[in-house]
Amino acid sequence: MAPKTSPTPYDRARKAYSSLQYERLKADCQEYLPSVLLGGAKAVMKEAVSASPKDAEAIKKLFPSTCDIPLVEFEAGTPPAEKAPVKVGVVLSGGQAPGGHNVIAGIFDGIKAWNKESVMYGFLDGPHGVFAGNFVVITDEIMDGFRNTGGFDMLGSGRHKIETEEQFRDSMTVCNSIGLDGLVVIGGDDSNTNGAVLAEYFKANGCKTKVVGAPKTIDGDLKCPPHIPVSFGFDTACKTYATLVGNVAVDALSAQKYYHLVRLMGRSASNIALEVALLTRPNACLLGEEVAEGKQSLKDITMDLADMIEARSKDGKETTG
Known part of the structure; x- marks a missing residue:
């Protein structure tokens, strides 16, 4: 059609x-x-961005017409x-x-x-x-x-x-x-x-x-x-998630009896989980890449979390998490 x-x-x-x-x-x-x-800009042609040597031939074969087009940058000037x-x-x-x-x-x-x-x-x-x-x-x-x-x-x-x-x-x-x-x-x-x-x-x-x-x-x-x-969207998403995770953390402090598990989206890249963890400082953060690299099973992860809870209990922090 x-x-x-x-x-x-x-x-x-x-x-x-x-x-x-x-x-x-x-x-x-x-x-x-x-x-x-602001106030106009001019496009300036620069040298093409070269591919890494190990990928150059493959890229040239896949993109013969566009692999060597110039890099374009904007500079202040008169249009x-x-x-x-x-x-x-x-x-x-x-x-x-x-x-x-x-x-x-x-x-x-x-x-x-x-x-x-x-x-x-x-x-x-x-x-x-x-x-x-x-x-x-x-x-x-x-x-x-x-x-x-x-x-x-x-x-x-x-x-x-x-x-x-x-x-x-x-x-x-x-x-x-x-x-x-x-x-x-x-x-x-x-x-x-x-x-x-x-x-x-x-x-x-x-x-x-x-x-x-x-x-x-x-x-x-x-x-x-x-x-x-x-990429655009990442910063806003992380700050939104951090707000929600922060609210859960306050709830954990208020209840004084629970540990909360929060699952965040992200495929093979755990960038969101890591950034939100840096913003909110949870007691533990599981990153998919580290789990895969360490070949951890569900049992391994469960034992790690249980050990963390026990260690916190010995420090008198058993009621928050």
Whole structure:
């Protein structure tokens, strides 16, 4: 089935807001902009980021058209006088992370400041929306209804991948029909890998659409210092969890008779658990990587915790934990 190439009417506007959400909608986040983006910036081409020697050949084989493209950095300067309008698409991919709507808002505000005739398109419900051509035109009214708010409900997200030749071809057909100058994939490691493969396909087939990845994952497992020091969403998630764990700790002190076990999300990377532990100082913190490295069984972990409780009891701390 051929993909759609015309916009879908937007019907996902929020119907009601709390008083806190109203305050957030009105908040001005310009003060958080990096100084280099205030008053205009210029893009500077730098030398391509080289792959590690052991992976260089494999990467070149997988990404022959894009493996050696220049690194682009922004520097303070005067933007060009003639600024033609641009068309940019955005797609949310994978699980939710705090800040997703403001990433979209930042892109929207940026292209409108570049040229007020610029247009943003939002692909609905994840990567499937790209190759199916399920997209909307994002207007000021739509954008202003989601600024500074959580969730990914403005466009919806999904865990689909663009994998088959037909899906790559349909994605290019949709982007060409809209005339997209850029497509921003807001997602984690899998989503950005998929975006890199899509960028390779576009460049190899002469499509003008540039694919850009915005690193999103609350797990904090998408890093490439100094280029990606941290993914957005991680800090907010950790502080939110720390607040909840801190409340449990206060409850433990109040009850004077229980130990509480709190399970935090995180796949193979235990970055969230470790960061929250550093913020709240629990009596014990179990990290998946350490459990795997030590080949610990459930019995081993249980015995370690029991020994810790016994040691605390001997120190007169038996009633809190």
